Amino acid sequence: MASIKRDRVNWQGYLPAITTPFSADGGLDRAGLGRLLEWLHGEGMHGLVLAGTTGEWTSMSAQERADLFALTGVQMKGKLPLIAGCSSFTAPESIAFARHAADAGFDGVLLTPPPYIRPNADEIFAFYEAVGAAIDLPICVYNWPPGTGVDMDLDLLSRLADIDGVVAIKQSSSSFERFVETFFALKDQVRVFGFPMNEIGLTMLRVHGGDGTMGAGGVLGRAQPGFYNAFWAGDLDGARACGAKDRVLMREWYTPELVGRFGSGPAILKAALDAQGLPGGPVRAPLLPVSDAAREEIAQTLRKLQIL
Numbered sequence: 001m002a003s004i005k006r007d008r009v010n011w012q013g014y015l016p017a018i019t020t021p022f023s024a025d026g027g028l029d030r031a032g033l034g035r036l037l038e039w040l041h042g043e044g045m046h047g048l049v050l051a052g053t054t055g056e057w058t059s060m061s062a063q064e065r066a067d068l069f070a071l072t073g074v075q076m077k078g079k080l081p082l083i084a085g086c087s088s089f090t091a092p093e094s095i096a097f098a099r100h101a102a103d104a105g106f107d108g109v110l111l112t113p114p115p116y117i118r119p120n121a122d123e124i125f126a127f128y129e130a131v132g133a134a135i136d137l138p139i140c141v142y143n144w145p146p147g148t149g150v151d152m153d154l155d156l157l158s159r160l161a162d163i164d165g166v167v168a169i170k171q172s173s174s175s176f177e178r179f180v181e182t183f184f185a186l187k188d189q190v191r192v193f194g195f196p197m198n199e200i201g202l203t204m205l206r207v208h209g210g211d212g213t214m215g216a217g218g219v220l221g222r223a224q225p226g227f228y229n230a231f232w233a234g235d236l237d238g239a240r241a242c243g244a245k246d247r248v249l250m251r252e253w254y255t256p257e258l259v260g261r262f263g264s265g266p267a268i269l270k271a272a273l274d275a276q277g278l279p280g281g282p283v284r285a286p287l288l289p290v291s292d293a294a295r296e297e298i299a300q301t302l303r304k305l306q307i308l
Contacts, residue, residue: 006190009108009138009167011081012211013046013228015193016218017054017110019269020068021279028064030071032279037075039278043221046212046228048076049110051085051097053147054216056266059284062093066100073104083140087112091130098135108138110170110214115148121156132165140168140193140214143182146258154181161190170194170214174257183210197227197243205231217269219276220245220307245305252301263290268298275299275308 018040021032040048050072051057051065060068069084076082084101086094086109098109111131113124132139141160145151151173152160160166168191171179176196183192183204191211195201204210218224223245230238253261253268260268264287271290273280275298283289290298302308 014225015047017049017052047081069104077105138167262294
């Protein structure tokens with residue numbers, strides 16, 4: 001039953017795709033990861049996405065991604081929904097990552113089409129169908145055109161939503177029209193994430209319902225889940241105030257195409273964590289850290305938002 005399918009998971013609210021702390025020598029910063037997880041949990045995030053775009057999965061070895069899932073599962077399993085970024089170049093690789101995530105106690109996987117090769121619609125469908133048939137964890141389809149070079153249209157997303165293991169879509173097209181189209185077509189079948197945390201998003205939530213936002217980093221702390229907490233409590237002015245902070249971040253740090261204005265997304269978010277004394281740390285090559293001038297711009301935004 002299509003109406004039951006989206007209810008297999010309880011994912012809702014603000015679930016950030018978090019950064020992955022690395023140490024100065026380039027390894028996985030296990031202690032930093034532990035501190036970051038505790039901070040995010042304490043700030044009230046409604047779930048966490050590990051090894052997503054913001055988590056720099058592209059520069060991690062398979063063993064490191066498995067270690068990341070294992071460490072996170074030990075610390076956070078059962079405390080809040082955990083979603084594992086399992087994107088890769090082939091279905092067997094994604095299946096292996098998903099099995100590591102399941103062993104670690106994760107609740108689902110986030111999956112883009114294979115990047116770089118720009119598969120066509122039938123190839124993308126076959127990819128998701130193969131992964132879905134091989135794993136037990138529910139799947140969130142991730143439409144991320146800046147990273148994959150493919151912008152999945154509604155026809156393809158509808159086909160993917162029919163796959164039994166698919167329970168959600170993270171619609172990260174820069175086109176708000178594309179999000180709206182996806183939401184109204186598929187919201188009764190699967191959960192659709194991507195609400196802007198502004199008056200438009202709030203109006204859609206009030207009138208039509210909805211699930212939430214898988215945002216970047218969660219670096220503003222409780223203001224970001226606070227948008228949904230206030231909305232659920234009927235405090236619309238509170239939701240507007242929280243959402244306005246997220247919108248400032250998106251406007252000042254990202255272009256309308258969702259690309260970082262003065263560095264990569266992970267570099268910007270890690271600089272924002274560093275400014276707060278939290279485990280940000282270095283990015284991995286080929287990414288570069290933001291400049292000192294950019295760090296000051298990031299800090300200015302945080303001061304404006306009264307985070308610093």
